[in-house]
Amino acid sequence: MDDAGAKLVDAALAALLSSVDPHGDPREFLGAQFDAGLAWVSFPVGLGGLDISVEWQTYVNERISAADGPSGFAGNPLGYGMGGPTVLAHGTPQQQERLLRPLFTGEEIWCQLFSEPSAGSDLANVSTRARQEGDEWVIDGQKVWTSWGHVARWGMLLARTDPDVPKHRGLTYFICDMTTPGVEVRPLRQMTGNAEFNEVYFTEARISDSMRLDAIGAGWAVALTTLSNERYMLSEGLSAEPALATAIELWRARADRDSPEAIVLRDRLVDLHVRIRANRLTMRRGDALRDAGDVGPQGSIAKLNTVRLNQAATELCVDLLGEEGMLFGSYSLADAELNDYGYDTPMRAYLRARANSIEGGTSEILHNILGERVLGLPAEPRVDKDISWRVAATH
Amino acid sequence: MDDAGAKLVDAALAALLSSVDPHGDPREFLGAQFDAGLAWVSFPVGLGGLDISVEWQTYVNERISAADGPSGFAGNPLGYGMGGPTVLAHGTPQQQERLLRPLFTGEEIWCQLFSEPSAGSDLANVSTRARQEGDEWVIDGQKVWTSWGHVARWGMLLARTDPDVPKHRGLTYFICDMTTPGVEVRPLRQMTGNAEFNEVYFTEARISDSMRLDAIGAGWAVALTTLSNERYMLSEGLSAEPALATAIELWRARADRDSPEAIVLRDRLVDLHVRIRANRLTMRRGDALRDAGDVGPQGSIAKLNTVRLNQAATELCVDLLGEEGMLFGSYSLADAELNDYGYDTPMRAYLRARANSIEGGTSEILHNILGERVLGLPAEPRVDKDISWRVAATH
Amino acid sequence: MASTQPVLLRPEHDELRTSVRKFLADTSPESAVRAVMETATGYDPDVWRRACDELGLAALIVPEQYGGGGYSFVEIGVVLEESGRVLWPSPLFATAVLATTAILSSQDLEAAADYLPPIAAGTLRATVATSGALVATRTNGTWQVTGTSSYVIDGHTAELVLVFAETEAGLSLFAVNGDAAGLTREAQSTMDLTRKLAAVCLEATPARLVGTEGAGADLLERVLAAAAVALAAEQVGGAQRLLELTVDYVKDRKQFGRAIGSFQAVKHRCADMLVDVETARAVMVHALWSVATDSDELAEDAATAKVFCSDAYLSCAGAAIQLHGGIGFTWEHSAHLFFKRAKTSQLIFGHPVHHRRHLGDLLDL
């Protein structure tokens, strides 16, 4: 982080904060932040950036939140965290021009249209079809696990344009207007009773070829750009710390802290404290390595750790409550009634945590990634390699 | 278990115990027991049996041990448990005539010559060669993990007679005279310092074709007979009960039983007690089902449970000793100095238990067996199926 | 240590199992369970009536002289396994296990004569409140109980509530009518919608002493032991069902061109479910015989069953959700219904940590 960067950033921040009121209309402020090149500082000038090292973004965010300014991430996390970088890496100047600013200001929320009922861990197996008709594409199929789908204007859509080549090669990536006729979003209720996710149905929905990202058949490469940003986002978003804090409160609230039962639970609690502290240090280590330009395996490692720890910590909370742990607020609760972490009781957090080891890459897939990409262990024999998707899907 | 059987058995037992002194020369007694058909009651008359249900054997053994008689199993477990049944199922009358009686009396101890450095979990991959020369076979190769090898007269040998067919089809089963020139037995020292096992080297060792068991190329089928008896034997032999008893003693011996540390260890101890009791009931259930003629998966389940439990129980013993757990008797200890369970200290038992999850089928293989044979889950894609062993082994 | 209790069921138990399974398949498919779990009462009166009339489930362990089937705890164990297998929401557990066991164990012949015949006939739904600190006082010959007990199974719908309250002679069992003065019941909103709990509040509520005054402590221990073993039967039934659902799914579900059940990560976890189920079954069947024969080791067997079967069921439920992937986390899929039952049945009547402590005491550790 050099002085040149420091000068640029400080100047831009000063100008921004003096010209727009951080407490005013957030969209106006975010628009000005984009124009000042402080949206994604590593992006080119004119596209929300200053073309400087990404490390400066943390500093910018701290300064703005210190001034009570709004966050471009909070209201549109998938857009800011995944959509922006993907459009920058693979989009045309026109697409970047059209999409980035309203994405950052939150005028246009984004969602992700990758997973399907038959394309979960095997993401490249998507069967949603895109057929070209003149300068339009006609989409038919179904997507699932779409968070933000019910409020999104744009969806990052991975669709199959050529079923007759091996599955990774027949995919194309589109930016889909969620308001187009033929796109139907249905909420998907979870075991918590809440509906964070949606199913999205496409019936002859039409997308202009101008909203195709990168080449026809290049969809998998584009999707990998999106996914690499997803895993990083998740390890940031998912945390066992709130559950640990709750467990500590609940343990302190027990009247029988000297009983053998409580002493055994205390040992579990302290052990969790140790492992969560260890995981926190691992994440800090990963960030420090990344800042030093060395991307280690800490991201996937932290995801695996965090999943186990959050499931264990939320369970300990319920166990600390004993019989009271059998109670549950309501299964038909509006999300509005939930607290910052999205939970009203430790029991809801406990149930919600069951999905941690599935969402954003199952723990099984993460083990494969660590074993194969980090340790260099050989892959499983692949039975579907080099066969056309149509053949593989029907065998 | 019908009355006819009862009459037969009681008569034979009465005759045996009245004619031979159970406290006398064990070989003489065991010889008489064989001749009385009480060696393997389910075997044919004249071959150590009475041709009646195997369930009577337990009764016979109880009666004889009540009379302080010797055991045909104790001094030659592999021979009695695996060799006998294999010779009966696949041997010629001459072979049965020659081998069974001295096997049971313990005059001729048996060992197993299956595993090789490159044939562990993948047992059918044996590379020890047997080449036919006239009415003899010439053996070259190496076997490993051979317990009793240093004292055995006969070895159950699985050797490759045809390298040019798929691996399961090119194997032949021999009864190898361990005193033959060209057979060298070397003790194999373990991490405990003891040497329970041996390596066996074959250099142009010659076996008469009359000691071949079943047809040329039928070795794998014969080996399966041996193995089915091995798994049963192991689940009988291996037990976590001694370690649990030790752990209970060690916990009771602690002066600080009211300390938080001790209370936490006590919870671990009781949890082990619960799981070991549960495993004991599972084994009893397996036996009861077998007696009722229904062979369930309890054998493999008990092996998996017992392995985990013995490793956990022996570790708890060491943890209960605290710093004293850092000490170790001697790594150059004669087996004679060991107690009934083969251990002088909990630390030796702890180290020995590391092998439990490897010997007699690794826990990974047992999981495959339960998943595929019991639950009917599909096997892994097999890359070495239907290829000649020679090709598969060199690729 | 080497108990001689049986570890197998008898052939005749298969017939009982078959008829119960068929009855529940007809009357309580998952759609019906989901409908009933959304109701306030939490059971279907018609199905319960048929269960009593056609199969005599409420009467099973009631002695014949009280119009019951005179069967042992082993038989009701078989029924509970089937009811746990489909999460049957019904008065079975509270009425036919808890209340019936409490009344029988109290050795109060009058109470037995008054309460057991209607229970057997299915015309009286009862329950037992095992927690809370209640006090009973006698004023001119009649007992009055005051205090609150929470987490009472079917406590808001039971027509007869048996409670444990302290008298000068010690803990004692009392019977309280559902419509008694000063009795208020409040349904509690539960994680497991297929099993309703209520807080039962008594204010100088007239009650009838059941059994000997002061004999409540032993009675409570006996009821809790039976409850733990009955839960174990439900837990094994549920875990077995989860194993079947999961194995079917991973055989059918393809990813990367293979059934996911062919991947060791999935296959081995299924194998661990099998290990849990089969081991829990051995513990459970043995404990059923132990209750049926009033074994000396009943306390140990009950604690062992509560610890082992609770944990086994919960880990099977966790594995089932994981191996089903996202679909296993949805409301539409049945996995979460079992998961919630697994977790709550681990917590009710004492967490395994508590039972390990208790077992340690029994083992003189």
Add this chain to the structure above:
Amino acid sequence: MASTQPVLLRPEHDELRTSVRKFLADTSPESAVRAVMETATGYDPDVWRRACDELGLAALIVPEQYGGGGYSFVEIGVVLEESGRVLWPSPLFATAVLATTAILSSQDLEAAADYLPPIAAGTLRATVATSGALVATRTNGTWQVTGTSSYVIDGHTAELVLVFAETEAGLSLFAVNGDAAGLTREAQSTMDLTRKLAAVCLEATPARLVGTEGAGADLLERVLAAAAVALAAEQVGGAQRLLELTVDYVKDRKQFGRAIGSFQAVKHRCADMLVDVETARAVMVHALWSVATDSDELAEDAATAKVFCSDAYLSCAGAAIQLHGGIGFTWEHSAHLFFKRAKTSQLIFGHPVHHRRHLGDLLDL
């Protein structure tokens, strides 16, 4: 909670690591380790001398005014990681970590001036006895210590033994010469042959008070904290080595026509080893800085390191044996040497159960 201690080493540490690794590869290959571990003294005097002369390992954290390198605990952590990686049997841990830390922390300038220069020069091998109940009495000006302390690292060979003994003022640190009257040392036969332990018995043995009388309790806590963090560095070095050995083996070892590392059961267990190693490394590096800067959170960081790194090392060692199959259980293979170090370094200076209790107290739980 949000500590600001660094979680990375510095570039210059790589140079130190490289030179130490090369030195140990030359002087302590596995064959040499196996030879030394069968000796009574348990170290190679020539190698130790070269380590002191060529690399100044004994002098590393000794301040320059005492002829030391004046480096921080972070640097010795790097050396310990390398020494743990090859299970180097040497006086390093007892002399350069335990004794040096005790003397430095005692702030006894005379003792420092007398003992640190020879320690730095490699001419004095020392250790600290942390356990046992010893008593010190002063008779006409000279102290005498009586009592026994067991499990003292290098206790049978150290030329200077620092012991903690009770005086009227409380626990205090004393220095005892290896040839002092009434001092007997007995080697204990250890599970881990690469680290020798001894019982040290003092009978009215003349001793020198080090630091302030009665200041021993804080001093002992400080020494134990440093010891726990130093162990963590060794543990991470050993676990990292086990991961490398195992990954190499499962890539090479074929069964069923495939490298066994391609099977998920093996691959995922290797991944879990990686998770353990990388997480333990973050904890360890952070704790090294915490010792080096005498952080307020040192006690918490040390307890966290002892619990986490001990367990991580042991599970890596267990996995390494399992994934090597039968060969991993043999005396010839190196896996068991690491396994024995892993288990004993989990037990020494307090089992994780003890450190969790202590940490709970620190966290006011």
